[in-house]
Amino acid sequence: MTHVTYHKPVLLNEAIRYLITDPDGIYVDGTLGGGGHSAHILAHLSEKGRLFGIDQDDDALRVASERFAGEDRIAMVRGNFGYMNALLPRDVAGRLSGILLDLGVSSHQIDEPERGFSFQKDGPLDMRMGALQELTAAAIVNEYEYEELRNLFFEFGEERESGRIARAIIRDRPLQTTGQLRDSVASAVPERFLNKSLARIFQALRIAVNSELNMLKRALEQGTEMLGEDGRFVVITYHSLEDRLCKNYFRYGNFEGIPKKDFYGNTITPLQTVTRKVVTASDNEVAVNPRARSAKLRAAVKISQGWNGKSGEKGGVA
Ligand SMILES: C[S@@+](CC[C@H](N)C(=O)[O-])C[C@H]1O[C@@H](n2cnc3c(N)ncnc32)[C@H](O)[C@@H]1O
Missing domain, CATH: 1.10.150.170 (Putative methyltransferase TM0872, insert domain)
Structure with missing residues (x-):
């Protein structure tokens, strides 16, 4: 098993475009998988840039460790992104330039019958992404x-x-x-x-x-705290339940989608959405990677206090 067959990354260029604003920054790929997105992030970082790649699946960590052998800008971390504040070194809290989550299971996890994720293959009814569960x-x-x-x-x-x-x-x-x-x-x-x-x-x-929705909520809250000012949160979702949580959290700072206003009528939220419309894969991408069909990407920026509450399109530097 190599990273080439492990997983084909989805919305790769779009994710990088919205994620990377500072090539010297510190980034987190919360869903390392086969390292497809991480490799592209590293290619856009300078020698000073740093990347933490989190995954709860040992197969993913094994493949990514081989792929990034000798690359000292990336540190791989075993665990659930819902606990990222405990998994990452203390000194990066409040200083992250960007966090990427590419949710769900990898092609490798689906393709392995013994993981039990696929109804097209016979295997045990397991479905655990991480061996610790x-x-x-x-x-x-x-x-x-x-x-x-x-x-x-x-x-x-x-x-x-x-x-x-x-x-x-x-x-x-x-x-x-x-x-x-x-x-x-x-x-x-x-x-x-x-x-x-x-x-x-x-x-x-x-x-x-896998307590997926709970872990996503935790990651959105913890990740937002860990971002530095102007840091980016980019999430790729694959079904409406995940997408709704992201959309609401990015817009309103809560999962219910309830606007909370200050005295002047401005929405109080720690993030500002930078993708005016949700980003989806092109027909060309879907043709070569059917998994991209249901992918939806949303991005938000951590805002400073005193922000005026308006939302609009803002690209990254890449
Ligand atoms: C869609 S794949 C990511 C693929 C990756 N972007 C790439 O290009 O290869 C999702 C990965 O995230 C991991 N994952 C999903 N939920 C997780 C969680 N709560 N904590 C840590 N890893 C998680 C899965 O084990 C899987 O390897």
Whole structure:
């Protein structure tokens, strides 16, 4: 396994354009993966620039360590980006020039049947991104009560047939493999909707197993604190639940999307959105990398106190 086959980075040039404003700065790639974005970040940094690459997956850290062997501007860190303030050295807090999060799973994680992320391959119902986690998809599928399962599929998968699917799963327990889960879902939804339902059910389980939305919220809050003034936050999301959290947080400084105004009517928020419209992949990129189809990039800048509250388009230097 090499970085070439590990993962093809999405929205690479766009991410760099919005992320890098200071080639001498300190950056964080919170989702190192195969190092696709990190390599490009390093190519845009000077000899003084520094990069921290975080991932919770040992496979990713192994591949990236080989890729960046001999490169002393990058430090690789094992852990969850939701704890980035504890993972990064204290002296970088409040001084970061930019943070990138390219969310979700890598192609490598999807392609390895034994990780259990894909409904197209048979493997154990695992879905843990990091080896340190305990909760597995099998535990959820086999132990949750009907209402918990139904709500999980509805909230994290936005699946309309959540109730029927939850009932089928409970009937077919115990389920140990992705193939068994697939059969159970297939018995509950019409054939023509099956692939969409499977995608939603697998997404819901993955989000729950990895506490993905919670970790994203933590990372947005901690990352914002760790940015220096004018530091950039760039996030690439792959489904609407993640995108909504980013959009709201970048615009309003909270996840509910509720504007908080000061005495003069200005929105009180630590960030200003710099992508006026969400950035998506070109047709050319989607043609060579289907995973790019659902990618949405948003970027924001940390603002100084006394900012006047207006939002607008602002590019980086790259
Ligand atoms: C879409 S891939 C990133 C690919 C990378 N940008 C590249 O170009 O190769 C997402 C990576 O982030 C990691 N990841 C996802 N959520 C994480 C979290 N909460 N903390 C740490 N790593 C996470 C996954 O293990 C995976 O390797």
